[in-house]
Amino acid sequence: MIDKRVASLAEAVAGIADGATILCGGFGAVGTPDDLFEALLDQGVREIEIVSNNAGTGRRGLAALIAARRVRRVVCSYPRTSDPVVFEEEYRAGRIELELVPQGTLSERMRCAAAGLGGFWSPVAVGTRLAEGKELRTINGRDYVLELPLKGDVALIRADRGDRWGNLTYRKSARNFNPVMAMAAELTVVQLREIVELGVLDPENVATPGIFVDRMVVVGGPS
Amino acid sequence: MTPLSRRQIAWRAAQDVTDGSYVNLGIGIPTLVADYVPIGREIVFHSENGILGLGPAPAPGEEDPDLINAGKGLVTLVPGGAYFTHSDAFLMIRGGHLDLALLGGFEVSEAGDLANWTTDDPAMSPGVGGAMDLASGAKAVRVLMQHNTAQGGPRLRRHCRYPLTAPGAVSRVYTDLAVLDVTESGFLVREIVAGLDLAGLQERTEAELAAAADLGVLRVPDLSP
Numbered sequence: 001m002i003d004k005r006v007a008s009l010a011e012a013v014a015g016i017a018d019g020a021t022i023l024c025g026g027f028g029a030v031g032t033p034d035d036l037f038e039a040l041l042d043q044g045v046r047e048i049e050i051v052s053n054n055a056g057t058g059r060r061g062l063a064a065l066i067a068a069r070r071v072r073r074v075v076c077s078y079p080r081t082s083d084p085v086v087f088e089e090e091y092r093a094g095r096i097e098l099e100l101v102p103q104g105t106l107s108e109r110m111r112c113a114a115a116g117l118g119g120f121w122s123p124v125a126v127g128t129r130l131a132e133g134k135e136l137r138t139i140n141g142r143d144y145v146l147e148l149p150l151k152g153d154v155a156l157i158r159a160d161r162g163d164r165w166g167n168l169t170y171r172k173s174a175r176n177f178n179p180v181m182a183m184a185a186e187l188t189v190v191q192l193r194e195i196v197e198l199g200v201l202d203p204e205n206v207a208t209p210g211i212f213v214d215r216m217v218v219v220g221g222p223s
Numbered sequence: 224m225t226p227l228s229r230r231q232i233a234w235r236a237a238q239d240v241t242d243g244s245y246v247n248l249g250i251g252i253p254t255l256v257a258d259y260v261p262i263g264r265e266i267v268f269h270s271e272n273g274i275l276g277l278g279p280a281p282a283p284g285e286e287d288p289d290l291i292n293a294g295k296g297l298v299t300l301v302p303g304g305a306y307f308t309h310s311d312a313f314l315m316i317r318g319g320h321l322d323l324a325l326l327g328g329f330e331v332s333e334a335g336d337l338a339n340w341t342t343d344d345p346a347m348s349p350g351v352g353g354a355m356d357l358a359s360g361a362k363a364v365r366v367l368m369q370h371n372t373a374q375g376g377p378r379l380r381r382h383c384r385y386p387l388t389a390p391g392a393v394s395r396v397y398t399d400l401a402v403l404d405v406t407e408s409g410f411l412v413r414e415i416v417a418g419l420d421l422a423g424l425q426e427r428t429e430a431e432l433a434a435a436a437d438l439g440v441l442r443v444p445d446l447s448p
Contacts, residue, residue, distance in 0.1 A: 027272045027309070028295040030288070053309075055348075078350035082295050091348045100349055103271060104313025104356035111310050124317060124355050127390040172306055174289040176272050179308045207308070 003164045004216050005195065009039035012189050012217040016045050016154050019072075023110065023152035023181040024052035024062060028081050031174035033158040033191040034061035035219045040156075041065055047072045051110070051152060053103065053177060055079035055087035066090055075150070077103035100130065105147055107180050113149035114183035122147050152185030159208065162192045163199075166213025167206045175207060182212045190216040224418030226399035231443040232367050234259040236325055236397045239365075240266055247271070247316065247357055249326035249339075250294045252367040256325055267303075269321055271353040273312045276304020293353065316353065317360040324361035326354070328368040328396075330383040333409035333430040335393040337366060338385035351388075358389035370398035370427055377429035379403070379410060400424060402441055409433065414441035 006012050013036060016022070022040075026032030040048075041064055048071055055074050056063030063086040065071055074096060079087050090096040101109070102124050112120055121144035125131040135146040157178040159168040168190065170178060182188045195218050227235065233255035240246060240256070242264040248254050257279065260266050268277040271293045278299035281287070285299070292298045300306075315321055330338040340354045358364055368378060379396065396403045401424055402414040413435050415424055421434050 028291060030272075030291050030295075078352040079348045080350045084348075088348060092346075098348060100351055102351050102355040103309070103353040104317050104360075107309040107313055108317075122317070124359050126359070128355060128387045130351065130355065170306075172287060172289040172300070173270070173272050173274055173291055175306055175308055177309045180310045 002210075004166045004210070004213055005164055006215050006217050009035055009217055009219070010042065012036060012215050013039045013043045016040065016043065016187075018046045019048065020045065020153040021049040021051065021151070023155040023185050024050055025155070025157035025176070025178035025181050027053050027173070027176040029057050031158050031170070031176050031178055032061060033156045036156040036189060036191050036217075037061040037065055041068055041070070046070050049073040049075065051075045051106070051150060053077050053106065054081035055084060057081055057083050059086060063087070066096065069095065071096060073097040073099065075099040075101060075106070077101055077106050102130065106150070107177060109147055109150035110152075110180050110184040112147075113151035114180065117149060119146050119148045121145070150184070152181065153187065155181040155185035155188045156191070157182050157188065158191045159193070161194045161196055161201060162190060162213075162216055163196055163201055163210070165198060166190070166208075166210030166216060167201050168192075168208040168213065169201060169205055170207050179208050182208045188212055188214050192216050192218050193221045194218065224416055224423075226370070226416065227441070227443055228399075228446065230255055230258075230446040232397050232399055234443050234446060235402065235441065236365060236367050237261070239395075240264065240323065242266070244322040245269055245275070245320065247321055247324045247361065249324065249354075249357065251327040253325040253327055254294065256367075269312070269315060270298075271309075271312050271316070271357075273307045273309055274300065274304065275307075276301045278304070313353070313356055316356045319360060319362055321361045323363045323365065324357040325365050325367060326357060328366040328378070328393075329385050330378050330380050331366050331368075331393050331396050331405070332380050332383045333405070335391045335405040336383050337364065337388045337392050338383040339366075340388045341386050343386065354388050358392040363394050364392045365395040365397065366393050367397045370400040377427065380429045400427065400441075403432070404435075411435050412438060414439045416441045
C-alpha cells in the first residue's frame, strides 16, 4: 500500500541533513510552505542552501530560518520581495551568500535536473554581468549561455489538495514554482491543505503526479 | 512645457497596444497601462507567476490571497484566463510567445540596450527577477520611464552606465517628454510634448537624436485623479 502521509510536521522534515540544498516553493508569500520552514527551524538543520524565488518576508517562515543563521547560501532571482528585513540585514553584514539567477533560468535549471538533462543553452543574460564566466555558443546566429541543472536534496512545497499516492492540485497563482521544484529533488515534502480519498481528484486536473512526492503533511488552512 | 504624469505616459503607451496581443506589464509605470487600453481592443495580460488573463485589482470583499501579480499585489482573473507553472510562464517569455513587454527602465542606449535591474546601490541586495527573461524574450520590448533622473541627468544614453539587462532589446521608449523609436542609426523622435522642440529635447538627452519626417506633438488627455 502506498501512503505518503506523515503524522506531523516534525516527521515531515526528519532526516534533512546539515548542508542540504533545499528547493523552497512559492512566489512572494503565495504558495510558500511556511509551516515546513518553521518545522525545519525546530529540527535544527544548519548550513543549508536555499533555492527560492524570494528570500523571505517579515520574520516568519523562510525569514525565521535566515534570522536564526541556519542558511549559508541563497539562490534566488529577487531577494527583495515585500518586507525583506531579515535577508537584507544578513546580506549587508556579509553573513549570507547570494547567487542571483534570472527567474526563468531558475525554474528551467530545476526542470532540467528533473528531466535528467545536463544543461541547456539560454539566450537570457547574454551580454550581461550574470553571464560572466559562463560558456557561450552561437546557434543559428543567436548567442546563448550554458546553464547547468539545479537539483535539490530536498524540495519543500505547498499544495492545495492531495491523495495518499501524492497526486496534487494547486490554487490559482499558488502553483508557481511548486510543480517544478516537486520534480527536481531527491526528497519532496509537501505541506497540504486537504487530503482526499484516492479517485476524488479529477485526473485531468492533477498538476503534480504522485511519482514526484515522498512525504505529505496536512496542515489545513483556508480554501 | 508640461511633462507627462506617470499615468499619461502609461496612457500613451496603451494606445499602441494592438488588438489581440499577449502582453506582459512590468512593475511601476507599465502596470498602469492596463487602465488605459482603448475600448474595443481585447488584450491578454501575462504575469510571470503563471497567469494569462490578468484582471484588475479585486473589489472590496473579493480578494483572494492566492491570486497575485508579479508585484505581489492582489489581482483578479478575467473570463478566459488560465493558470500554469513558472516553467510555462517563462517558456512563454523566453520562447518568443509574448507579443510585447512594456517595462520600466533606468537607462536605454541608442543601440536599444536596456538597464533596468540594478544601480549597484551598496545599501541593497541586487535582484533581477524576470527582467532579463522579458527583455531578451518578448517579440517587442518597449520602455516607459522618466526622460531624466531626479537630478536632471540623462537616461537616454550613448552607452548605458548601469549594468545591462539585455543588449539591443528595446524598440520604442515612452518618456514624460517624448516618444522615440530605436533604429539602426540611433534614436528617432516621433513625438515631443507641446512647448519643447527637438533642440530642447536634445539638451535633456545624452544620445544624439534625429527627428522623424512626421514628427508630431505628444498629446495626452488630462488624467488627473
